[in-house]
Amino acid sequence: xxxxxxxxxxxxxxxxxxxxxxxxxxxxxxxxxxxxxxxxxxxxxxxxxxxxxxxxxxxxxxxxxxxxxxxxxxxxxxxxxxxxxxxxxxxxxxxxxxxxxxxxxxxxxxxxxxxxxxxxxxxxxxxxxxxxxxxxxxxxxxxxxxxxxxxxxxxxxxxxxxxxxxxxxxxxxxxxxxxxxxxxxxxxxxxxxxxxxxxxxxxxxxxxxxxxxxxxxxxxxxxxxxxxxxxxxxxxxxxxxxxxxxxxx
Amino acid sequence: xxxxxxxxxxxxxxxxxxxxxxxxxxxxxxxxxxxxxxxxxxxxxxxxxxxxxxxxxxxxxxxxxxxxxxxxxxxxxxxxxxxxxxxxxxxxxxxxxxxxxxxxxxxxxxxxxxxxxxxxxxxxxxxxxxxxxxxxxxxxxxxxxxxxxxxxxxxxxxxxxxxxxxxxxxxxxxxxxxxxxxxxxxxxxxxxxxxxxxxxxxxxxxxxxxxxxxxxxxxxxxxxxxxxxxxxxxxxxxxxxxxxxxxxxxxxxxxxxxxxxxxxxxxxxxxxxxxxxxxxxxxxxxxxxxxxxxxxxxxxxxxxxxxxxxxxxxxxxxxxxxxx
Ligand SMILES: Cc1cc2nc3c(=O)[nH]c(=O)nc-3n(C[C@H](O)[C@H](O)[C@H](O)COP(=O)(O)OP(=O)(O)OC[C@H]3O[C@@H](n4cnc5c(N)ncnc54)[C@H](O)[C@@H]3O)c2cc1C
Ligand SMILES: Nc1ncnc2c1ncn2[C@@H]1O[C@H](COP(=O)(O)O)[C@@H](O)[C@H]1O
Numbered sequence: 002x003x004x005x006x007x008x009x010x011x012x013x014x015x016x017x018x019x020x021x022x023x024x025x026x027x028x029x030x031x032x033x034x035x036x037x038x039x040x041x042x043x044x045x046x047x048x049x050x051x052x053x054x055x056x057x058x059x060x061x062x063x064x065x066x067x068x069x070x071x072x073x074x075x076x077x078x079x080x081x082x083x084x085x086x087x088x089x090x091x092x093x094x095x096x097x098x099x100x101x102x103x104x105x106x107x108x109x110x111x112x113x114x115x116x117x118x119x120x121x122x123x124x125x126x127x128x129x130x131x132x133x134x135x136x137x138x139x140x141x142x143x144x145x146x147x148x149x150x151x152x153x154x155x156x157x158x159x160x161x162x163x164x165x166x167x168x169x170x171x172x173x174x175x176x177x178x179x180x181x182x183x184x185x186x187x188x189x190x191x192x193x194x195x196x197x198x199x200x201x202x203x204x205x206x207x208x209x210x211x212x213x214x215x216x217x218x219x220x221x222x223x224x225x226x227x228x229x230x231x232x233x234x235x236x237x238x239x240x241x242x243x244x245x246x247x248x249x250x
Numbered sequence: 251x252x253x254x255x256x257x258x259x260x261x262x263x264x265x266x267x268x269x270x271x272x273x274x275x276x277x278x279x280x281x282x283x284x285x286x287x288x289x290x291x292x293x294x295x296x297x298x299x300x301x302x303x304x305x306x307x308x309x310x311x312x313x314x315x316x317x318x319x320x321x322x323x324x325x326x327x328x329x330x331x332x333x334x335x336x337x338x339x340x341x342x343x344x345x346x347x348x349x350x351x352x353x354x355x356x357x358x359x360x361x362x363x364x365x366x367x368x369x370x371x372x373x374x375x376x377x378x379x380x381x382x383x384x385x386x387x388x389x390x391x392x393x394x395x396x397x398x399x400x401x402x403x404x405x406x407x408x409x410x411x412x413x414x415x416x417x418x419x420x421x422x423x424x425x426x427x428x429x430x431x432x433x434x435x436x437x438x439x440x441x442x443x444x445x446x447x448x449x450x451x452x453x454x455x456x457x458x459x460x461x462x463x464x465x466x467x468x469x470x471x472x473x474x475x476x477x478x479x480x481x482x483x484x485x486x487x488x489x490x491x492x493x494x495x496x497x498x499x500x501x502x503x504x505x506x507x508x509x510x511x512x513x514x515x516x517x518x519x520x521x522x523x524x525x526x527x528x529x530x531x532x533x534x535x536x537x538x539x540x541x542x543x544x545x546x547x548x549x550x551x552x553x554x555x556x557x558x559x560x561x562x563x564x565x566x567x568x569x570x571x572x573x574x
Contacts, residue, residue: 014502014522018390027391038503093395095356096365121502123386123393125368127356130324134360139433140324142353145496155437159497160349162448163441165322169434179503180496211365211399215381218392223528226549228540233562235552239534240566242550247532249454249511250478250567 002056002149004047005111006080007102007132008040009091010064010071011122025214027122036071039117041078042177045184047115048079050149057081059109063101064091069200076195077187083200093123094212099131101207106136112152116176118143129176139169145180252285255340255401257331257358258303259350260293267451268346268408270306275373275411276344277307282375285341288312290334290425292327294320300422307416312337312425322350323432328357333427335362340401342380347405348450355405364399371410371529388502388525408450409508447481449498454480455509455530457500458488459523461516461537461556465493470560471515477567483507483527485517501526516556519544536560 012018013033021028036044047058060075060083062068072083086101106114114136116129126142133140145164146157149171158165159178187195229239243250254276258269269289276287288310289303300311314330331354335343343358345351347369359366367382371392374381381394382404397403449455456475458468468482475482484494486501500507502522512530517523519535519542527533528547535548536559545551552559 012387014388018387020391027387094365095368096359099360121388124384124388126352127366127368130353130356131360134325134328134357137433141434142324143349158349160439161450162446162497163439165436166438166440167434167436173434211397212367213396213398214393215396216394217386218394220385220389220392220528223533223547225546226533226551228545228551228553230552232552232554233558235554236559236562236566239550239552240563240570243511243532243534244570247511247549249532250570 002051002054002112003059003110004051004056004113004115005059005061005106005109006040006043006047006075006115007061007128008044008072008075008117009037009062009120010034010068011037011120014038014121020217020219024216027217034071036074037117037120039119039121039177039179041184042179042181043115043117044075044078044080045182046147046177047113048185049182050113054149056112059084059111061086061102061105063088063098065089072200073195074187076198077191078185079191082198085200085202087202087204088207092207092210093214094210095125095127096131096212097207097210099128099135101205102128103132103135104205105203106132112171113149114138114172114174116174118176118178129174133174136174138172138174140174141167141169142176143178144175145178147175147181252280252283252341253338254280254285254287254342254344255335255338256287256289256308257343257345257351257354258289258291259346259348260291260296260299263293265299265302267413268348270413271408271411272344272346272406273303273306273308274414274416275406276342277414277416279342279373279375279380286310288338288340290314290331292319292330300420304420305415305417306413307418308420309418311420311422313422314425314427316427316429318429318432322436323434324353324357325434326429326432328354328361329430330427331358332361334425335401337425343401343403345405347407351405355403359399359403362401364401364403365397367395367397367404369407370404371407389506389528390525407508449481449483449500449507450505452481453509454478454511454513455483455500455507455527456480456513456515457483457485457517458515459485459517460487460491462488463557467557468494470564474513474560474564474567477564477571478511480509480511485523514544514548515560517544518542519547
């Protein structure tokens with residue numbers, strides 16, 4: 002089974018995010034870059050499936066040469082090879098990202114295409130649905146359980162207050178949610194092996210952005226609240242404040 | 251004359267509150283742009299719902315009924331919604347930013363060669379067009395974005411837009427669409443906790459963390475949530491410990507909630523937890539450690555043992571309810 006995993010490099014979840022001078026990007030110096038956490042679940046799932054059914058895992062990432070460091074981390078987990086679609090940055094419009102990925106994915110004859118459910122930088126949660134539509138493939142988003150047997154697949158997807166069980170044929174697109182699996186650590190052997198694995202660089206024409214970021218800002222600071230009191234004796238005052246001041250109960 | 255189409259989300263044959271928020275927001279925008287609001291109802295039997303959207307200022311209700319649309323399929327539903335947008339020549343297509351909407355609308359946009367502002371919390375009209383505000387980096391940053399596509403498409407975050415009643419008589423039209431064969435079909439929907447309110451939909455969220463000591467104490471949070479008509483949430487620490495299901499987790503790798511009232515009990519307030527609940531209108535923290543970071547963002551705090559404070563809180567709220 003040939004599996005492609007689309008992965009994006011994102012700032013670490015603990016990173017302090019500061020707005021750059023241009024007002025439309027974030028400051029990148031000092032940031033520690035990681036594989037988007039949801040994409041790590043996708044890579045892990047791809048590795049488990051190929052370990053069981055055979056086949057190869059190809060990582061695909063769109064971005065500048067600097068993302069190759071993160072791609073190598075995915076290769077260190079065990080992915081076999083990678084493709085980087087060259088672009089000065091990951092475009093703001095998910096349609097542009099999706100179209101570029103679809104163009105490259107089309108050439109690869111993959112049985113399964115995995116994504117993270119969302120990139121934790123721009124929080125779009127769009128690219129997997131866009132790629133599935135462009136490639137006219139069945140797709141399931143936000144998946145916490147995936148079973149693949151003889152070309153027939155079942156996925157459990159998270160929705161408000163429950164789950165949907167979805168059946169579909171392959172090739173297909175699936176996006177990974179936390180809970181799908183526990184990603185493995187990169188072993189020293191894996192890290193060494195990753196250095197020799199190929200990263201092919203592709204140049205393609207990106208379509209035009211129809212979504213532009215005009216301005217970034219910080220959310221309004223929450224003003225510090227107050228400690229109403231200590232222990233159960235403070236409860237009547239809390240209830241009074243919630244009722245009379247905040248008017249929420 | 252701008253036409254705004256809202257794709258309604260029907261679950262279990264019902265129109266949920268999130269739709270009314272989207273209708274109201276669309277109506278408000280339509281008033282500024284001198285336009286109309288339409289909605290499309292998709293399913294195997296939807297005509298019984300057609301009277302509802304008019305209450306919130308929707309002028310036109312399109313009904314697409316087909317036996318094959320009984321079960322939700324993202325690809326088939328997207329094709330139908332895109333056809334409805336073409337039929338109306340829609341300038342804007344909106345949907346609630348729910349699990350369904352966030353998957354469906356980017357697909358509709360793709361079919362219409364358009365782009366999507368996902369999870370919008372605010373819209374405003376400027377001379378140069380509509381500006382959509384959406385959170386990024388788990389709410390640490392707000393981005394103002396513009397769309398140059400036709401139509402412009404956006405999903406609207408639940409609870410970010412107020413419901414406004416604005417009764418009009420909506421025209422209804424049955425639209426026949428060639429429904430493509432669904433590629434991915436929902437076989438079964440399971441609800442956790444017997445159809446309880448989801449944390450993202452509740453006006454009040456009562457969340458517990460490791461300070462609750464164990465799953466056996468959750469009945470206190472459940473009772474409080476029920477008294478306040480809310481839902482229970484959880485920190486990742488307790489989800490990881492298996493005390494609560496993942497669907498209840500609030501935070502960066504869980505759900506983002508914006509209730510009117512968020513009560514955090516025995517939760518330290520790690521940055522990844524705050525990412526999921528900072529946009530709540532009022533935050534109450536109960537924690538035995540006066541230095542817990544949660545107090546920095548809480549409007550009201552009580553320093554104390556949850557096992558002592560919660561029973562008293564339940565008692566006092568019952569008293570208040572009995573009086574009013
Ligand atoms: C990549 C990543 C993603 C993450 N995503 C999330 C996420 O989505 N959501 C999330 O919540 N966390 C997330 N976390 C974890 C987060 O960093 C914290 O570890 C977690 O939120 C802590 O949970 P807690 O507050 O329940 O536990 P603790 O930090 O252990 O806090 C327990 C609190 O309870 C108080 N307490 C103890 N006993 C009592 C008592 N008897 N009465 C009252 N108070 C008491 C203590 O003073 C303490 O403040 C993530 C972490 C990482 C690295
Ligand atoms: N620049 C990119 N290169 C490769 N994959 C991407 C890129 N951007 C997004 N993705 C994939 O699409 C998923 C969802 O991203 P998004 O729609 O941006 O939230 C991510 O988890 C990745 O799997």
